[in-house]
Amino acid sequence: xxxxxxxxxGTSNSTFGTIDQNNKxxxxxxxxxxxxxxxxxxxxxxxxxxxxxxAALNExxxxxxxxxxxxxxxxxxxSLMDEKxxxxxxxxxFADILTSFLSHLKATAERSANQAFEQxxxxxxxxxxxxxxxxxxxxxDTLESAAIRAGFAEVxxxxxxxxxALDYEQSVDKEEIALIVDIGGxxxxxxxxxxxPERSERYDRKDDILANGGIHIGGTDFDRKLSLExxxxxxxxxxxxxxxxxxxxxxxxxxxxxxxSTDTYTESTEMFMPSSYYHDLATWHKIHHLxxxxxxxxxxDLAFRVANKNLIDRLLKLINRREGHLLAIDVEQAKIxxxxxxxxxxxxxxxxxxxxxxxxxxxxxxxxxNEVDKIQQQAIATxxxxxxxxxxxxKVFMTGGTTAIPMVKQSIESxxxxxxxxxxxxxxxxxxxxxxxxxxxxx
Ligand SMILES: Nc1ncnc2c1ncn2[C@@H]1O[C@H](COP(=O)(O)OP(=O)(O)OP(=O)(O)O)[C@@H](O)[C@H]1O
Ligand SMILES: [Mg+2]
Numbered sequence: 399x400x401x402x403x404x405x406x407x408g409t410s411n412s413t414f415g416t417i418d419q420n421n422k423x424x425x426x427x428x429x430x431x432x433x434x435x436x437x438x439x440x441x442x443x444x445x446x447x448x449x450x451x452x453a454a455l456n457e458x459x460x461x462x463x464x465x466x467x468x469x470x471x472x473x474x475x476x477s478l479m480d481e482k483x484x485x486x487x488x489x490x491x492f493a494d495i496l497t498s499f500l501s502h503l504k505a506t507a508e509r510s511a512n513q514a515f516e517q518x519x520x521x522x523x524x525x526x527x528x529x530x531x532x533x534x535x536x537x538x539d540t541l542e543s544a545a546i547r548a549g550f551a552e553v554x555x556x557x558x559x560x561x562x563a564l565d566y567e568q569s570v571d572k573e574e575i576a577l578i579v580d581i582g583g584x585x586x587x588x589x590x591x592x593x594x595p596e597r598s599e600r601y602d603r604k605d606d607i608l609a610n611g612g613i614h615i616g617g618t619d620f621d622r623k624l625s626l627e628x629x630x631x632x633x634x635x636x637x638x639x640x641x642x643x644x645x646x647x648x649x650x651x652x653x654x655x656x657x658x659s660t661d662t663y664t665e666s667t668e669m670f671m672p673s674s675y676y677h678d679l680a681t682w683h684k685i686h687h688l689x690x691x692x693x694x695x696x697x698x699d700l701a702f703r704v705a706n707k708n709l710i711d712r713l714l715k716l717i718n719r720r721e722g723h724l725l726a727i728d729v730e731q732a733k734i735x736x737x738x739x740x741x742x743x744x745x746x747x748x749x750x751x752x753x754x755x756x757x758x759x760x761x762x763x764x765x766x767x768n769e770v771d772k773i774q775q776q777a778i779a780t781x782x783x784x785x786x787x788x789x790x791x792x793k794v795f796m797t798g799g800t801t802a803i804p805m806v807k808q809s810i811e812s813x814x815x816x817x818x819x820x821x822x823x824x825x826x827x828x829x830x831x832x833x834x835x836x837x838x839x840x841x
Contacts, residue, residue: 400416400841401513401515402416402518402519402836402839403416403507404519404521404561404831404833405518405520405521405829406521406558406561406832407437407499407503407520407521408471408521408582408583408584409471409472409582409583409616409618410436410468410616411434411435411583411799411825412428412435412436412503412829413428414426414428414503414507414829415829415830416515416833417841423565423834424833425829425830425833426507426511428451428507429451429452429506430452435503435506438451438452439467439499439502440457440464440465441486442463443464443486444463448498465484465485465686468682468683469584470492470496470499471584472584472618472683474526474537474540475526475527475534475536475540476533478492479536479537479540493543493544493547496540496541500544500545500548515550517550517553518552518836519554519555519561519833519840520554520555521829522538522555523557523612524557524558524585524589524611528614556831556832556835558580558582558585558828559578559579559589559612560578560607560610560831561831561832562580562795562827563578563589563591563593565822565831566795566827566831567594568834570594571595574593574594574793575592575786575790575792576590576794577590577781577791577795578590578591578797579777579794579796580796580797580798580827580828581798582800583800584616584617584618585612585615586613586615586616586773586776587610587611588609588776589609589780590608590783590784590786591606591607592605608784608785609780610780611776611779611780611783615769616800617803619769620769621680621682623765624729624761624765625725625726626676626677626680626765627761627764628755630676630679632709632712632746632755633679633709633712633713633716634706634710634712634713635673636671636673637670637671637704637706637709637710639669639671639703639704640703640705671710675697679713680726680729682726688722689720694714694717694718697714698714712746716749725744725746728744729744732744733762736758736759736762737803737804741758742756743755743756744757762805763805766805770806770809771809773809774810774813778813788813788814792817794810794820795822796819796820796821797824797828801821
C-alpha cells in the first residue's frame with residue numbers, strides 16, 4: 399500500500415489525499431464522512447483533550463472552556479510566529495500548536511484510511527508573505543519542521559495552483575495553456591501552465607510552468623473588511639471620544655498606561671477610539687489578543703472616554719465572554735449567505751437584547767471592492783509574467799472557496815470574454831493535485 403500523501407493545509411479548510419489501488423487520486427474522509435475539515439483546533443481545558451475541525455468549532459460554540467484557534471496558516475512568516483499562546487498554565491510556542499494541528503490531522507487520516515502515511519507533499523501558496531523572500535522561506539521551513547515533528551518521514555512542497563493544475567490536467571483531452579485560479583481563505587494564487595494528457599506523464603514539468611503569482615488576500619480578508627465596515631461600528635469602532643474637559647482626570651491615569659500600548663496612546667491624542675482593537679477582533683488569528691489582561695484594562699479605561707459608552711460595553715461583554723470567534727463565525731456565515739441572497743442579518747441578541755445587524759450584498763461589495771481589484775490585478779500580472787496575452791489563455795480553471803462569491807468570479811471571468819471557464823472542485827482540487835504530485839515524487 400502507498401504510504402505517500404498530499405496535504406492541503408489551508409487557511410480555512412484542509413484536505414488529505416492519496417492514490418488508490420486504481421491509480422486514481424482520492425481524498426480521505428476526515429470528519430463525518432466529509433473530505434474537508436475546517437483548519438480549526440480547540441484545546442479543551444477541562445477534559446485535557448484536543449479537538450479538530452467541525453468538532454473544534456462545535457466545542458467552542460457550545461461554550462466549553464478552552465482555546466479555539468483558526469487561520470494558523472496566516473501566522474506563518476509573520477512576527478506572530480514568535481508568540482506563545484496560553485494553553486491552561488502553559489505558554490505554548492506557535493510551532494508546537496502547528497505541530498499539534500498537523501499531527502492530529504495525520505492521525506485522523508491514518509485512522510480513516512486504516513494505514514500509515516510517511517511521505518507528504520504539502521501545498522504552499524505562491525507567497526506565504528508578499529514581497530519578503532526571507533520571511534517566506536522561514537514560513538516554509540516552519541511548516542516543514544512542524545510536519546517532521548508531526549511524524550512525517552519525508553516532506554516536499556508544491557505550489558497550490560500547480561497542484562490544482564495537476565488535478566485539472568486529469569480531465570483534459572488536448573494541450574491547453576491554462577490559467578489556474580485558486581482564491582482561498584488566505585491567499586489568491588495563479589499559475590499559467592501548459593497541460594496535456596501526454597505532458598502529464600512527464601516527470602519534469604518545469605518547462606510547462608510559465609508563471610506563478612500570488613497575493614496575500616483571501617476570504618478571511620473579506621471577513622475582516624465586512625466586519626470592520628458593518629459590524630464593528632456597533633461595538634464602538636470609529637466612536638468619538640468625549641470632549642477633553644470631561645476626561646481630564648482620566649487623562650492623568652491614562653498616561654500611566656500609555657507605555658502598554660503605543661497605538662492606544664497615539665490615537666488617544668486624537669478624537670476616536672483606537673482602531674487596532676477592532677482590526678484584531680476582525681482578524682481570525684488575532685482575536686485572542688483581545689483577551690489579554692493589559693488589553694482588557696486599557697479598554698475598560700477607554701470606555702470612560704467614549705461618548706457612547708454603551709457601544710464599548712458591548713465590546714467588553716463580547717471579550718469578557720470570549721465570544722470573539724463566535725462573532726467572526728457569524729460574519730463569515732453572513733458573507734456566505736450574501737453569495738446567494740440580497741440581504742441577511744447578524745444576530746447579536748447575546749450581547750444586547752434585540753440587537754441585530756442587517757447586511758446587504760451592496761455592503762459586501764463596497765467592503766471588498768479593493769481586495770477584488772487587487773486579486774484581478776494579480777491575475778493580469780501573472781499572465782504578463784508568462785510573456786503571454788490574455789487571448790493566449792485557452793482555458794481558465796477556478797478553485798478555492800472564495801470563487802463562490804459572484805463578484806470575485808465575475809472579476810476573473812470579465813478578463814476572458816472568449817475563453818472557456820472551468821469550475822473545479824472548490825475545496826478538493828488542490829488536495830487531489832498534491833496526491834498526484836506525491837505519486838510523482840514518492841511513487
Ligand atoms: N459559499 C461561499 N461563499 C463565499 N465564500 C465562501 C463560500 N464557501 C466558502 N467560502 C470562503 O472560502 C474560504 C475558504 O476557501 P478554501 O477552503 O478554498 O481556502 P483554504 O484552502 O483554506 O485557504 P488558502 O488556500 O488561502 O490557504 C473562506 O474564506 C470561506 O469563508
Ligand atoms: Mg486553498
